[in-house]
Amino acid sequence: MVELRDPNFKRINSLELASLFIEQSVKELREKIKDEKVILALSGGVDSNVVAALLNKAIGKNLICIHVNHGLLRKDESKEVIENFRDKLGLNLIYLEVEDYFLNKLEGVSDPEEKRKIIGHEFINCFVEEAKKLDGIKYLAQGTIYPDITESKGIKAHHNVGGLPSKLNFELIEPIRLLYKDEVRMIGKALGLSDNLVYRQPFPGPGLAVRCPGSITRERLEIVRETDAILREEFQKCGLSEKVWQYFTIVPEYRTVGVKNNKRTYLYFVVIRAVNSVDATTATVEEIPYDILFKIRDRMLDEIEGINRVLVDITPKPTGTIEWE
Numbered sequence: 344m345v346e347l348r349d350p351n352f353k354r355i356n357s358l359e360l361a362s363l364f365i366e367q368s369v370k371e372l373r374e375k376i377k378d379e380k381v382i383l384a385l386s387g388g389v390d391s392n393v394v395a396a397l398l399n400k401a402i403g404k405n406l407i408c409i410h411v412n413h414g415l416l417r418k419d420e421s422k423e424v425i426e427n428f429r430d431k432l433g434l435n436l437i438y439l440e441v442e443d444y445f446l447n448k449l450e451g452v453s454d455p456e457e458k459r460k461i462i463g464h465e466f467i468n469c470f471v472e473e474a475k476k477l478d479g480i481k482y483l484a485q486g487t488i489y490p491d492i493t494e495s496k497g498i499k500a501h502h503n504v505g506g507l508p509s510k511l512n513f514e515l516i517e518p519i520r521l522l523y524k525d526e527v528r529m530i531g532k533a534l535g536l537s538d539n540l541v542y543r544q545p546f547p548g549p550g551l552a553v554r555c556p557g558s559i560t561r562e563r564l565e566i567v568r569e570t571d572a573i574l575r576e577e578f579q580k581c582g583l584s585e586k587v588w589q590y591f592t593i594v595p596e597y598r599t600v601g602v603k604n605n606k607r608t609y610l611y612f613v614v615i616r617a618v619n620s621v622d623a624t625t626a627t628v629e630e631i632p633y634d635i636l637f638k639i640r641d642r643m644l645d646e647i648e649g650i651n652r653v654l655v656d657i658t659p660k661p662t663g664t665i666e667w668e
Contacts, residue, residue: 354526355522355526355529356529357529360529361532361533365400365530365533368397368401369400369401372397372398372401372516373401373402375516376401376402376405376481376482378405379405379479379482380405380406380479380480380481380482381398381402381405381406381407381483381484382409382470382473382474382477382480382482382483382484382513383395383398383406383407383409383484384470384484384485384486385408385410385428385434386410386411386416386424386546387410387421387423387428387546388486388545388546389524389527389528389540389541389542390524390527391486392486392531392536392543393486393519393527393528393530393531393534394485394486394518394519395428396432396535396536397519398516399432400534406434406435407435407437407477407480408428408434408435408436409437409439409469409470409473410424410425410428410436410437410438410439411466412439412441413444413445413462413465413466413550414441414445414446414564415445415462415550415552415564416551417550417551417568417571418568421438427540439473444465445462445465446559448461448465449461449552449558449559450558451558452559453557453596455553455556455668458549458552458553458559459549459552459668462549462550462552463549466548470483471512474512480513481513481514483513483514483515483516484516484517485515485516486519487517487519488519488520488522488523488524489521489622490523490524490622490623490624491520493624523621523622523623524621524622524623528541544588544589545588545623545665547666549668551564551567551568551571552668553667553668554567554571554593554666554667554668555593555594556595556596556667557595558596560596562649563594563596563611566594566611566649567593567594570592570594571591571592573643573646573647574590574591574592574615577635577639578590583617583629583631583635586619586629587618587629588618588620588626589616589618590615590616591616592613592614592615592616593613593614593656593667594611595612597611597612598610598611599651599652602651603651608651610649611649611650611651612650612651612654613643614655615636615639615653615655615656616656616665617629617631618660618665620665623665624660625660625661626665628657628658628659631655639653640653
């Protein structure tokens, strides 16, 4: 059964309401957790950033953040997480390098639901194994938000919702599970987080796995990572990063015929997706001016090996979801 928001729940659309939510949440978290320790999956995305700040305010050093580099992150993602949270904010942060482990588990798996479940299951296993090395861990915190819960019912599995093992040895802490993405951002602002941390693009829990439709390969992961970096760089230069809610690239498991240097090629293609949304339940397509689009296209084709075609996805949600898997 899907947990529903109370009809009397006031939508958090102001810093005042966000502060009230924080005050109440901190009180409830302290009463529940007391002097116990909590581990948190800190990906660097908006949801886990806000949960980290909220728990840090409530329990301080009893929060232990774990950043898992499973090889499915954007370019320089782990570096930014370490700099922002361990070096600047002083949170307890453990870094796990497990790229080979995850990619071996995902080898040959093409079904999107199976990929999500494997990633979710192994993600939790990382915490279990790391917790064995620590003393007194009772709780596992997650950045589950409301669309994760509603979408897990008949649409797609979420690592925060459908990937948990049945015999979990931790009690779950999910302080923002009934909030939409815009409300989470408002909470982050009220907590004093920088805009860089609060207004980051939403990033799926399974990471780039859902942007490599079909069986994941290191080659396509690298293409996604590099083309995504080009897209973000060019959007930043032209100001679109401030106007577009989410933008990224997809590299399906499919090749097309092309021509380069007067020779036939048979390479992958890249799909650009740029959408605007408030709460992730619906999304509209953002129009990208052709001059900017052509510059992005040229950079991708010139700088990235293994591709010969660039497409643009103009499908709204509904009928399509924001991510392809």
